[in-house]
Amino acid sequence: MGETVEKIRQEALIKVQQAETIEELRGLSVRYLGRKGALTRVLRQLQDLPVDERRAVGQLANRAKRDIVLAMDERREEVQRPLENASVLESTWPGSARGLGHLHPVTQQIRIAEDIFCSMGFEVVTGPELESPKYNFDLLNIPKDHPARDEWDTFYIEGELLLRTHTSPVQLRAMEKRKPPVRLIVPGRVFRHEATDPGHDTMFYHLEGLVIDRGVSAANLMATLKDFLRAVFQRSVEIRFRPSFFPFVEPGYEVDMQCQLCGGTGCSVCKQTGWVELLGAGTVHPTVLRNMGVDPREYSGFAFGIGMDRLMMLRHGVNDIRLLYSGDLRFLEQF
Numbered sequence: 001m002g003e004t005v006e007k008i009r010q011e012a013l014i015k016v017q018q019a020e021t022i023e024e025l026r027g028l029s030v031r032y033l034g035r036k037g038a039l040t041r042v043l044r045q046l047q048d049l050p051v052d053e054r055r056a057v058g059q060l061a062n063r064a065k066r067d068i069v070l071a072m073d074e075r076r077e078e079v080q081r082p083l084e085n086a087s088v089l090e091s092t093w094p095g096s097a098r099g100l101g102h103l104h105p106v107t108q109q110i111r112i113a114e115d116i117f118c119s120m121g122f123e124v125v126t127g128p129e130l131e132s133p134k135y136n137f138d139l140l141n142i143p144k145d146h147p148a149r150d151e152w153d154t155f156y157i158e159g160e161l162l163l164r165t166h167t168s169p170v171q172l173r174a175m176e177k178r179k180p181p182v183r184l185i186v187p188g189r190v191f192r193h194e195a196t197d198p199g200h201d202t203m204f205y206h207l208e209g210l211v212i213d214r215g216v217s218a219a220n221l222m223a224t225l226k227d228f229l230r231a232v233f234q235r236s237v238e239i240r241f242r243p244s245f246f247p248f249v250e251p252g253y254e255v256d257m258q259c260q261l262c263g264g265t266g267c268s269v270c271k272q273t274g275w276v277e278l279l280g281a282g283t284v285h286p287t288v289l290r291n292m293g294v295d296p297r298e299y300s301g302f303a304f305g306i307g308m309d310r311l312m313m314l315r316h317g318v319n320d321i322r323l324l325y326s327g328d329l330r331f332l333e334q335f
C-alpha cells in the first residue's frame with residue numbers, strides 16, 4: 001500500500017511539472033486529490049488496514065498530498081507569469097519605456113538661425129575645423145606679425161595646422177568656387193586658447209554671414225541683423241552699433257542688443273547699461289575681397305559673426321556657458 005502511495009506521489013509531481021496551463025493543473029487536482037482521485041481512493045482504503053500499517057500509510061498519504069498541493073501552487077504561479085518563464089513569450093506584454101532624448105539647446109539654436117537666414121535667401125556652407133594659418137589668418141588680412149593674432153590665440157597642431165578661431169576660412173574656401181552675388185552663412189565650432197569662466201569657453205559655436213553684391217552697405221547689414229533678431233526673439237529688438245576693429249572689415253562694429261531681461265532699464269545681466277554685447281560685424285575689407293577674387297571697385301559686402309551659445313543663453317536666461325557642455329541631464333532636459 002505504501003508503495004502505491006509513493007508511486008501516485010511521484011507520478012503526480014511529474015505531471016504537475018509538465019502542466020502548461022491553469023486548466024491542466026485543475027484537471028490534475030481532480031485526478032489526484034478530488035473526491036474520486038487516486039490519492040483519495042487510497043485514503044478510503046485505510047480503514048481496512050491493521051492499525052500499525054494504517055498509521056504508516058496514513059502519514060505517507062498525507063505527506064504525498066501536501067507535496068502535490070505545494071507543487072501545484074508553485075506551478076500555478078509560474079504558468080500565470082509567462083514573461084518570467086523562459087519557455088513562454090507573451091508578445092502582448094507591455095515593454096519597459098525607454099527615455100527619448102532631444103537636440104542639444106545650442107543645436108536647436110543653430111537650426112533656428114539657419115531657418116531664418118535661409119528664408120532670407122542665404123546658403124548654408126560648412127568646412128574643416130582644422131585649418132591652415134593661410135585661411136584662418138593670412139587671407140583675412142591678419143599677417144604673421146600682426147598683433148591682432150594675439151586676440152585669436154588658438155591651439156596649434158603639429159605641423160602647420162591650427163584649430164580655427166572663426167568660421168571665416170570657410171567663406172574664403174566657398175568663394176574659390178563662387179562669384180558674386182553671394183549670401184552665405186557658415187555655422188560651426190570654433191576654438192580659442194583662453195581661460196574658461198561663465199562667459200567664455202575654449203570651444204563654442206559661431207555662425208558667420210557673408211553678403212557680397214553691388215551697392216551693399218552697412219545699412220543692409222543693420223536691416224539684416226534686426227530682421228534676424230526679431231525672428232529669433234519673436235519681437236522687435238533694438239540694436240546699436242559701436243565702432244570696433246577687426247582686420248577683415250572696414251569699418252568694423254560691435255553690435256549690442258537691448259537687454260531682453262530688463263527691456264533696457266538696466267539689470268545685473270546687462271551690468272546696468274541696458275545693452276548686451278552680441279556680435280561683431282562690418283563691411284568687408286577691400287583686401288579680403290581681393291583675396292576672394294572679387295574686385296572691390298565693383299562689389300562690396302558685409303560680414304558678421306554671432307556666437308550661437310551666447311544667443312541661446314540670452315534667449316533662455318542661462319548665465320554660465322560651461323553648463324552647455326557639462327553633459328548634465330538636469331540642465332539639458334529643461335530645453
Ligand SMILES: [Zn+2]
Pocket residue numbers: 259260261262263264265266267268269270271272274275
Ligand atoms: Zn538688463
